[in-house]
Amino acid sequence: MEVIIRKDADTGCLLGARIIARYVREKPNCVLGLATGRTPLRLYQELIRMHRDEGLDFSRVTTFNLDEYVGLPATHDQSYRYFMRENLFRHINIDPANTHIPDGTAADLHTECRAYEERIIAAGGIDLQLLGLGRNGHIGFNEPSGSLRSRTWIKILSEQTLQDNSDVFGSRSAMPRHAITMGIGTILDARRCLLLAFGPPKARAVERMIEGPLAAICPASALQLHPRATVVVDEASGSALQFSDHYRWIDANKLPWQRYD
């Protein structure tokens, strides 16, 4: 696991955007896995800026989002389809037909989950998967104790996740309790993973993901198995790491082609 510590969320997001932009430039028809939530917002703003000011071209890019709430139509302002349209897709030159998000309103959710996996395979697999981190160690909506080999499926959201995400719904009872999410196995199949986690509330989960044992109780620890996982944290979210000097040493001694900035 490549661990990069930056001063704050802003510089961490700019770095994440550079990593994605480099990928898009090198492989214009790449398949990106995307995330929603507060963490990647600044990264998306930077990708939009790069598209506008530097001509970063998304016309041949395909995307697959990690997850979607069950029961929310694309028109609902808290659906992840709505989020992606408002915060990224409508500001860049991506073909909407190439953007994929699980359909949480499908009549047959099991079929939708299997079809989502098939769509990823038909697209050639995910080249780079962007991830955020839940305070409880979840990635996608893979909550603690779920299988580390799971595939896209319907998951029950934990109480912690309801607590963390319900403010935007107005109340906990208004927030869906179920979501379709790529499984941990699906995420690990991506050729590259890029996880961002910032701020003091993420410190414990960051420490368990990077330095804790590989354990289903911290789903993000599965990234320890990934051959090419990059984790970008800030001083605050990295504050509980025991080996931060080691990560900084590695970062400072990278070969020129291993650097992102």
Ligand code: F6R
């Ligand atoms: C979002 C997702 C979640 C979030 C995580 C962190 O698509 O899959 O795992 O990345 O809950 O959320 P924020 O960024 O809001 O702290």
